[in-house]
Amino acid sequence: MAMNGLTSMKRYQIAKVYRRDNPSKGRYREFYQCDFDIAGPYARMQPDSEVIKIMTELLDKLNIGEYEVKLNHRKLLDGMLEICGVPPEKFRTICSSVDKLDKQSFDQIRKEMVEEKGLTPEMADGIGEFVKKRGRPLELLSELQQKGSKFLENEGSVQALNDLEILFKALDKAKCIDKVVFDLSLARGLDYYTGVIYEAVFKGLTQVGSIAAGGRYDDLIGMFGSKPVPAVGVSLGIERVFAIMEQNQKDQNQTIRATETQVLVGFLGEDLPLGTELVNEFWEANVKAELMLNKRVMKHIDHAKDSRIPYMVLVGERELSEGVVKLKDIEAAKEEVIPRTQMVEEVKKRLLTIREATL
Amino acid sequence: MAMNGLTSMKRYQIAKVYRRDNPSKGRYREFYQCDFDIAGPYARMQPDSEVIKIMTELLDKLNIGEYEVKLNHRKLLDGMLEICGVPPEKFRTICSSVDKLDKQSFDQIRKEMVEEKGLTPEMADGIGEFVKKRGRPLELLSELQQKGSKFLENEGSVQALNDLEILFKALDKAKCIDKVVFDLSLARGLDYYTGVIYEAVFKGLTQVGSIAAGGRYDDLIGMFGSKPVPAVGVSLGIERVFAIMEQNQKDQNQTIRATETQVLVGFLGEDLPLGTELVNEFWEANVKAELMLNKRVMKHIDHAKDSRIPYMVLVGERELSEGVVKLKDIEAAKEEVIPRTQMVEEVKKRLLTIREATL
CATH class of the missing domain: 3.40.50.800 (Anticodon-binding domain)
Structure with missing residues (x-):
């Protein structure tokens, strides 16, 4: 980032990316992805708000059907685990259990957390109470900010709630808050997120799952350079978007035109x-x-x-x-x-x- | 090509490409390239004509200054070497000597061909007579087709001249023949070309050299499949185009706008x-x-x-x-x-x- 005198940037890329993991069936280590990222110093929560606005603009313009953006904050998740008494060294592994809640029941997750990951049943049930919470952003936020909310005693959580208040009010003014669901069960698998996290889920075909996702990753770029660079971004899986488009056209008995020739x-x-x-x-x-x-x-x-x-x-x-x-x-x-x-x-x-x- | 039932295609790509060679200063093994190719069976010389038309459209629209498209035919080159008595096993190495004529004098090339590559002085001088020829396509072509032309006794050359006659007449109708110079010294380094070859050279800054080049490569795709697929294409070096654009803007005391923000x-x-x-x-x-x-x-x-x-x-x-x-x-x-x-x-x-x- 310090190269060429740049201190901040907004960038997009549509390109092949490579992931060194064992992908599940139908996925590959090489695939196309559309990325948008904002890096560098900006006003508090401004990049987060702009990235989410752009994600909704993109999904609206693609016109592929109903979707919702599940949103949470990493520091709120950490605070939740702290409040429930989970030891800090277990935060990441418990997060990855919570992350499975879109595919498994809480009972299954609870079993994993208690029997495999060594939480007490009380801790697991505490987590269970929190992750049930999902709703309209400003409404759920004001519930969590109410007197008596356990989050108010946790420093990181208070910071997260303040972030979210600025963000939700900005998204409201950007007229895209209706697409957002504040969901305390959203954890996202990746370790490097440090703030807001989100995932756009297509509502038409459940098998497609998330089509766009991202979050804030303030510590990642600094690992490769001399100083920290705050950053937030979103990735859209273009191949899944194409799969949805193809299915929609089949449903309407349309064939896909391979050329634009007039x-x-x-x-x-x-x-x-x-x-x-x-x-x-x-x-x-x-x-x-x-x-x-x-x-x-x-x-x-x-x-x-x-x-x-x-x-x-x-x-x-x-x-x-x-x-x-x-x-x-x-x-x-x-x-x-x-x-x-x-x-x-x-x-x-x-x-x-x-x-x-x-x- | 036979995949998905496709027998022919016209495609473009703007992407990173990788070359396993030792690039000269300022060049890299990884770089961006814009490709356009037509593969599969089409009418004789139609794809060649369309690729060249598109190349000139592209260079015109980029509006980066005067350029010319040097054009030759591999079979005409081979015929020329045959006529001069060069043994077939030396065709490729002599071609790569001829290819240096845009950077070196004929005397230097002649020395290389005679002293290093074992041609007789007579062969070298014969080649020298041919490679001097360059001019307006239809005019030079009709000169080479005239009674008494040595090419008429060489089967491959006759075929090449017939190809070029169709091509030049089509380019004339496509209103881009004025950009083309028929140049018997153009050889192109790569081995896989089998027909027409061409190279667009920017006339403003000699140091930039060729900005787009290509040709027909009928045997290349078949090497990776079960049957031959005729093909013709062009590649544009987008980084060189950017270098020219930056220089033009500097010359006009313009700074480059990094954003489109209004x-x-x-x-x-x-x-x-x-x-x-x-x-x-x-x-x-x-x-x-x-x-x-x-x-x-x-x-x-x-x-x-x-x-x-x-x-x-x-x-x-x-x-x-x-x-x-x-x-x-x-x-x-x-x-x-x-x-x-x-x-x-x-x-x-x-x-x-x-x-x-x-x-």
């Missing part, structure tokens, strides 16, 4: 320069056009149908000599003969109609 | 929710806005200047209570007080004026 220039012959002259007229007019050279009309029609290209311009020797082209509307299976000089204009006119119809 | 919301205080409410009004109106919380006016102004953000909205306690904001035009150093309710609209109006002025 018009197929079907040249009935082998003359590349003549075909190029035609397709280049579309390219110059910024129409997405593909040239295909083939003597058989059906080859052109099949290709347009397979690729779901909406329009086709068919040109053979006769059309060339008569100065016309055949303009086909593939879906409507309609054909007209139009002057070649009006070819681009006519296709553009029709594309505009499609666009208006979809808007 | 307006800085400078909040004179620490209240994140209030600041968020302001910046979110811009976000909702699709204005690229950044929020900064700081009590000191100069911090905001310095940040806007450093990041070359054109407009700033300054809001403190007084402005909040009076329902106004200070709107600053950073470059013009002008300030007006406007009602907060008109804040977004006023900034949008000014941004439109900027845009019109730059168009």
